[in-house]
Amino acid sequence: MIANGIMGTSMTRGSIVQSYLDLIRTVLAQGTWQSNRTGIRTLSLPGAMLRFDLTQGFPALTTRKLAFRSAMGELVGFLRGYRNAANFRSLGCRVWDQNANDNALWLNNPFRLGVDDLGPLYGVQWRAWPAYKEIDLTHPQHEAQTQRAQAQGFQPLCTLSDPAGHPRLLLYKAIDQLRSCLDTLMSDPTSRRILFHGWNWAQLDEMALPPCHLLYQFLANPETRELSLCLYIRSNDLGLGAPFNLAEGAALLTLMGHLSGYRPRWFTYFIGDAHIYENHLPMLETQLKRAPYPAPRLSLSPRIPSYAETGQYTPEWLEQIQPEDFILEAYQHHPSLTAPMAV
Ligand SMILES: Nc1nc(=O)c2c([nH]1)NC[C@@H]1CN(c3ccc(C(=O)N[C@@H](CCC(=O)O)C(=O)O)cc3)CN21
């Protein structure tokens, strides 16, 4: 009914998982075999899109059991800016252990801080993107420029001279991109600039893995009180990664809407390299033989204030939320299946 979930508007509770299965079928039919850094070949398709109407349910896999608690642990770890696999484990999420400790390239990286370190990935960039501003102290407006930067929270670090010998003031700020998005949903919801991203070129070489889900754009409609999300994923492991990425994207959208007074609506999921690892084929073929169940529902624990109900803006819940505050309701699923992760 809905080819790759792209048509969208006629989506029903049953078709939420169907669009994932259609994408698997498309990659099986049209993908090409490719090699990659992991040594495990993939069937890959360049470019794909899935689109979910979240009023019809939550995009959790039903053709096998989604490790929901683990996925929410990962999301909460990102929300808190964690960079250590032990912190993720303490939230019930073990999916970062191998990337932290089993990849020879990362083990030999001089930026790795020790066992379980992952480097400044996802959450660090979301909550504390390191930003520097240089002000040319010979510019006639340098005082106004400095004042403006300081009003935005930039702190002077030192003065230095550029290659031409001009004195420059260096300022620093850790940018909380996610908090800025939430603040902008409150102050300027029709803005088309409410986005955060993880692709920090200056630090890609300091990370265990450069970000896969890297651009999140929120789109609010103050008239309908609906909030939508466009998410771009440069490289997506359809067997293991996509089920987590779908659940976490939809949960993040729900949380952002809850804290700013919007109901989640469209979740559009763009993929650059959509791939299936060779050793995931049996797991996916089994799922294609199973009939999907209706999509479950997501609710948030009542202890998290809904802005629409209380009128109180409580952005601190971005950090305070716990994995168990995300509650999956009416989740019917087929038995568990799993497959190895390519490291
Ligand atoms: N090759 C690869 N694929 C990925 O999807 C991936 C990476 N690497 N590295 C970093 C993160 C970690 N993510 C992962 C890694 C493993 C699972 C996984 O093994 N999922 C199991 C259940 C795990 C559990 O019970 O916690 C599954 O069956 O879905 C999921 C997401 C997504 N990412």
Ligand SMILES: O=c1ccn([C@H]2C[C@H](O)[C@@H](COP(=O)(O)O)O2)c(=O)[nH]1
């Ligand atoms: O959230 C995630 C994180 C990772 N992945 C997958 C996508 C690829 O299979 C690997 C990353 O390898 P690269 O060589 O850096 O592309 O991990 C995912 O699907 N979702």
